[in-house]
Amino acid sequence: MRDKITGWALPALSVLLFLAALGMVFFYAPREATMGDVQRIFYFHVASAWVGFFGFFVTFCGSVAYLLRGARTWDILALASAEVGLAFITMTLLTGMLWAKPAWGAYWIWEPRLTISAVQWVLYVAYSMLRGALDAPERGARFAAVYGIVAFVTVPLSWFAIRWWRTIHPQLLSGGEMAITPPMLTTLLVSLAAFTVLYAALLRARMQLERERDALAALRAAQEGA
Amino acid sequence: MIEFRGVTKAFGAQRALVGVDLSIGAGEWVALTGPNGAGKTTLLRILATLAQPTSGSVRLFGLNPREHGAQIRRQIGYLSHRTLLYPDLSAEQNLRFYARCYGLNDSAARIAPLLEQAQLTARRHDLVATYSRGMQQRLALARVLLHAPPLLLLDEPYTGLDTFAAEELTAQLSQLHGAGCTLVLATHTWEGETFPAQRALILQRGRLIHDAPLGERAAFPALYRQVVTQGTSQPPVNAGVPAAPEAPSAAPEAPSSAPLPGFWRQVGAILAKDLAAEVHTRELLSAMGVFAVLALLIFSFALNMQGHAAGAAVPGVLWTTLAFAGTLGLSRSLAREQGTGGLEGMLLTPVERTAIFAGKALGNWLLMLVVALVLWLLSAVLFNLVLWEAGMLPVLLLGTGGYAVVGTLLAAIAVNTRAREVLLPVLLLPLLIPLLIAAVQATGGLMQGLGAAAGGDWLRLLVVYNLVAVAVALLTFGYVVEE
Amino acid sequence: MTTNLYLWAAYGIFCAIPLGLAVSLAARRRRVQRQMGEEIGARGKAANGGDERRAPQ
Numbered sequence: 091m092r093d094k095i096t097g098w099a100l101p102a103l104s105v106l107l108f109l110a111a112l113g114m115v116f117f118y119a120p121r122e123a124t125m126g127d128v129q130r131i132f133y134f135h136v137a138s139a140w141v142g143f144f145g146f147f148v149t150f151c152g153s154v155a156y157l158l159r160g161a162r163t164w165d166i167l168a169l170a171s172a173e174v175g176l177a178f179i180t181m182t183l184l185t186g187m188l189w190a191k192p193a194w195g196a197y198w199i200w201e202p203r204l205t206i207s208a209v210q211w212v213l214y215v216a217y218s219m220l221r222g223a224l225d226a227p228e229r230g231a232r233f234a235a236v237y238g239i240v241a242f243v244t245v246p247l248s249w250f251a252i253r254w255w256r257t258i259h260p261q262l263l264s265g266g267e268m269a270i271t272p273p274m275l276t277t278l279l280v281s282l283a284a285f286t287v288l289y290a291a292l293l294r295a296r297m298q299l300e301r302e303r304d305a306l307a308a309l310r311a312a313q314e315g316a
Numbered sequence: 317m318i319e320f321r322g323v324t325k326a327f328g329a330q331r332a333l334v335g336v337d338l339s340i341g342a343g344e345w346v347a348l349t350g351p352n353g354a355g356k357t358t359l360l361r362i363l364a365t366l367a368q369p370t371s372g373s374v375r376l377f378g379l380n381p382r383e384h385g386a387q388i389r390r391q392i393g394y395l396s397h398r399t400l401l402y403p404d405l406s407a408e409q410n411l412r413f414y415a416r417c418y419g420l421n422d423s424a425a426r427i428a429p430l431l432e433q434a435q436l437t438a439r440r441h442d443l444v445a446t447y448s449r450g451m452q453q454r455l456a457l458a459r460v461l462l463h464a465p466p467l468l469l470l471d472e473p474y475t476g477l478d479t480f481a482a483e484e485l486t487a488q489l490s491q492l493h494g495a496g497c498t499l500v501l502a503t504h505t506w507e508g509e510t511f512p513a514q515r516a517l518i519l520q521r522g523r524l525i526h527d528a529p530l531g532e533r534a535a536f537p538a539l540y541r542q543v544v545t546q547g548t549s550q551p552p553v554n555a556g557v558p559a560a561p562e563a564p565s566a567a568p569e570a571p572s573s574a575p576l577p578g579f580w581r582q583v584g585a586i587l588a589k590d591l592a593a594e595v596h597t598r599e600l601l602s603a604m605g606v607f608a609v610l611a612l613l614i615f616s617f618a619l620n621m622q623g624h625a626a627g628a629a630v631p632g633v634l635w636t637t638l639a640f641a642g643t644l645g646l647s648r649s650l651a652r653e654q655g656t657g658g659l660e661g662m663l664l665t666p667v668e669r670t671a672i673f674a675g676k677a678l679g680n681w682l683l684m685l686v687v688a689l690v691l692w693l694l695s696a697v698l699f700n701l702v703l704w705e706a707g708m709l710p711v712l713l714l715g716t717g718g719y720a721v722v723g724t725l726l727a728a729i730a731v732n733t734r735a736r737e738v739l740l741p742v743l744l745l746p747l748l749i750p751l752l753i754a755a756v757q758a759t760g761g762l763m764q765g766l767g768a769a770a771g772g773d774w775l776r777l778l779v780v781y782n783l784v785a786v787a788v789a790l791l792t793f794g795y796v797v798e799e
Numbered sequence: 800m801t802t803n804l805y806l807w808a809a810y811g812i813f814c815a816i817p818l819g820l821a822v823s824l825a826a827r828r829r830r831v832q833r834q835m836g837e838e839i840g841a842r843g844k845a846a847n848g849g850d851e852r853r854a855p856q
Contacts (some may be wrong), residue, residue: 101821108817112810131809138813157795177820185809192805212746219742223733227328229799233729236792237743240725243788244747247781251750254773255757288817295824302831307329309838 104291107284111137111277119277131189133278137285139182139207145175145289146210146242149217153238156231162304165231168238169221170296174289176214182207202253209248213241317342317467317498318363323372325358325522332358334522335372340500342466345493345512347530348502350519351544356502357397359519360469363500364394366663367799376467386576386666390418393460394469399452400459400661403445404593404652407436407455410444411462416585417665418463419577430458433488443596450481457488459661468492470501486511518543579674582667586675591682593652600648604641604687611637612694626699631759634691635715635752638684642719643744645683646727647737649676654731663797673724673793681720688716705762707775714778715755721785722747728796754778 115133122129152168155161186204187197198204220237224230270278318340325333332355340346348356361367362374365381365388374381376388401410408427415423431437434454444452453476460468470489474482490512493499501513510533518526518540526543530536577585594600615621615633653659653676662672692712695701723744730740758774 115810127803128806130806134810134813157792174820177816181812181816184812188805188809188812209746209749216743216746219735219739220729220733223735223739225734226732228326229732232795232798233732236725236729236796239792240722240747240788243784244750247750247777247784248753251753251777254777255753292817292820292824295821295828299824299828299831302828302835304329306831306835306838309835309842311329311331313838313842 100287100291100294104284104288107280107287111281111284114277114280119274120271122274125193128189128192131185133274133281134285135182135185135189136278137281138178138185139203140282141285141289142175142178142182142207142210143245144286145171145178145293146214146245148293149175149238150242153235153242156235157239162231165235166297166300167293168235170293170300172214172217172221172238173296174292176211176218177292178285178289179207179211179214183211200256202249202256205252205256206245206249209252210245213245217241317344317377318500319373319375321373323362323369323374325355325362325367326370332522333362333369336519336522336524338517338524338527340498342498343493343496344515345499346501346515346517347511347513348500348517348519349504349540350517352504353521354519355522356504356519357471358522360394360471360500360502361799363467363469364392364664365389366394366660386668389664389666390463390576391465392467392469392664393463393465394471394664395456395460395473396471396657396660397475398657398660399444399456400657400664401444401452401455402589402593402652402658403656404443404597405589406441406443407431407434407447407458408440409589409592410455411459413585413589414459414462414661414665416577416588417582417662417667419581419666420463426462430461434458449476450478453477453481457485461492466496467498468500470499472502472504474503516540520544520547576666579668579671582671583675583678586662586667586672587678587682590649590675590679594679594683600645600683601686603648604645604683605690607644608637608641608687608691609694611640612691612698616698621699627701627763628760630695630699630701631756631763634688634695634759635756637691638688638716639719639745639748639752640741641687642680642684642723643737643741645687646680646723646744647730647740649680649683650724650727650731651736659797669794669797670790672797673728673789676728677720677724677789680724681717684716684720685712688712701763705765707762708759710775711755711758711762711778714775714782715751715758718751718778718782718785719748721782721789722751725789725793725796728793750777751781754781 111133115130119130119133121127148171149168152164152166152171156164156168183204186207190199190201190204191197217234217237221230221234224233318338320336320338323333323336323338324331336359348359350356358367362369363376365376365385368382377391379388381388402413405413408431411427411430412423415426420426428437431440434451434457436451436455436458439447439451444455447455453473457473460470468489473485477485489499489501493512499513501511513530516526516528516530516536517524520543525548612633615629615637616626619625619629619633621629621633653662659672663669689712692708726744726747727740730736730743733739754774754777758778761774
């Protein structure tokens with residue numbers, strides 16, 4: 091019974107928060123002076139970028155914990171977080187391009203933050219491909235954990251490399267361009283909260299799926315052994 | 317000598333061993349039987365310290381394999397399904413390499429009689445790849461006996477041997493047993509194998525269902541059939557250790573008192589082995605070199621690199637070419653280890669895991685450096701550029717070094733996946749982004765004559781990348797190779 | 800007005816991707832649960848009809 095309530099609470103809360111944030115983006119946040127309505131992409135775009143990176147961080151933590159402790163739960167956490175994080179980074183990339191076109195006249199510019207999102211996206215995809223190509227369950231989980239660690243560690247290095255490489259270009263997204271008013275900040279924070287809860291709900295669902303798969307595999311193994 | 321308490325080994329949901337209790341004393345000869353998939357190989361691999369149990373405790377020679385791996389490994393000889401030999405090396409080179417891994421000082425004196433015994437003295441300089449199955453099997457046994465281990469683990473040693481060879485093997489094993497060796501021999505067909513074991517274990521679906529002195533040999537096949545079909549042993553499983561004839565516990569001419577080889581000597585042995593294999597085959601260097609030259613030519617057509625345009629494009633082209641050529645060499649270099657189980661052979665020796673990594677990474681670094689040198693010279697000629705600035709050497713060393721470190725780690729992962737060579741670039745290239753940006757920028761700065769000052773920041777990034785890569789790789793490589 | 804098109808497209812993506820992931824997760828879970836049901840059913844018929852969800856034995 092209690093499990094059922096908590097099982098529904100998280101998805102319901104995430105839907106509510108998502109709708110609230112959506113409402114704030116369109117009806118509460120003021121129209122930005124220089125960029126107009128397109129600037130409204132900003133709220134969810136930044137929120138998904140944040141959560142996407144956070145998902146990667148969780149994968150990193152899960153990977154380290156798995157190597158140290160060896161408990162399957164950590165492996166499941168790393169796997170689920172990477173899959174959910176990939177969805178968020180994909181959103182960041184696509185909407186970033188949709189924002190870049192009207193704002194700067196091109197779908198893609200090699201702006202550092204956009205570029206690092208692309209790098210993260212490629213890393214997530216490589217991680218998923220590795221997950222898909224593994225046979226030995228335990229050993230495969232260790233491979234994925236090592237990759238999760240190495241991949242996360244290269245993100246800050248990539249960030250510095252890309253930023254130095256692009257310093258010649260103007261910092262288009264820096265704070266000076268867009269004056270953030272208090273209502274804008276509130277909207278951004280609510281969006282951030284909504285995306286975090288959404289991430290948690292999806293993560294939980296993905297972890298449950300993996301646990302059920304484990305249970306099925308155990309059942310089948312027992313069947314075979316009996 | 318061997319103590320198992322409630323040992324269980326699970327592969328995901330599949331359980332290969334379930335609650336095995338077992339103790340084997342010094343000087344015993346134990347036959348391990350059971351149908352296919354009963355867990356015999358898993359049991360032997362745990363004994364050989366190649367695998368760790370999921371639960372339960374294992375003690376070998378009174379030591380915990382997790383803590384005293386190196387000490388235990390030098391007292392164990394494990395004959396696997398695979399030969400664990402390098403086909404690209406000669407018989408003598410193979411044995412000399414393993415002797416160095418075990419830290420044997422008098423390797424030449426050890427190797428000569430073993431080659432004689434394996435009847436390979438005449439062909440000791442030929443590559444193992446040219447040997448027949450029987451010759452490889454004999455050499456594999458010589459590898460197992462190299463360090464005169466007091467405990468021998470043999471996984472189906474009679475498979476593929478003709479009657480004479482089988483008799484010869486039995487004679488050899490009996491002699492070793494007589495000299496005080498403990499033998500654990502796994503077999504799935506009992507008929508026809510006439511080795512004088514004293515005690516028989518039967519495994520079925522991971523459980524030890526029979527443990528008793530062998531007794532009447534002729535009666536065993538019938539007993540075996542009965543036990544396996546019923547799933548339990550009629551007389552209860554032998555609880556205690558059967559009274560084994562107390563053999564002299566001193567191992568035959570045990571050289572284990574010699575100190576373990578130092579870290580850098582281990583690295584040197586692995587590096588020398590890789591270089592020797594490369595000298596024999598020349599496959600890595602030629603493939604990488606030709607690929608690099610081809611890529612350079614194609615880039616020059618595709619990007620229309622002439623005159624001024626060349627200057628801007630060359631650094632990027634060089635490092636891109638190097639990155640792609642590198643994945644070819646890395647895949648092959650690790651596939652060499654995987655093919656006949658060379659990596660497993662190294663893991664059986666007291667060599668440290670980090671030394672294995674360092675040896676492989678160093679070898680790959682050398683290869684990358686040679687290819688880079690060829691590329692740099694070639695592009696200097698083709699595009700009429702002054703490439704040799706004083707600051708170029710650290711950029712080259714750090715660029716290829718970071719690549720080799722991360723690449724070796726990832727190749728060790730990719731070689732164990734289904735997609736193998738295809739997956740390696742997909743996994744590796746995203747991780748190299750900061751390295752490639754820094755290397756290209758530093759090279760470009762140097763080529764434009766901006767001097768070392770312009771490349772300073774990039775050089776620093778390269779140093780940081782290398783340090784981080786080495787630290788992460790050394791910390792995680794053990795998890796990659798462990799089963 | 801055309802700029803608003805980008806805005807709508809972006810929020811379309813923001814809604815579609817999480818929804819898509821949620822639906823796909825639900826579908827995959829339902830399939831696993833169905834297979835588990837079949838497995839338990841076969842087991843129940845074969846032996847004592849245990850309904851344990853976790854690894855038995």
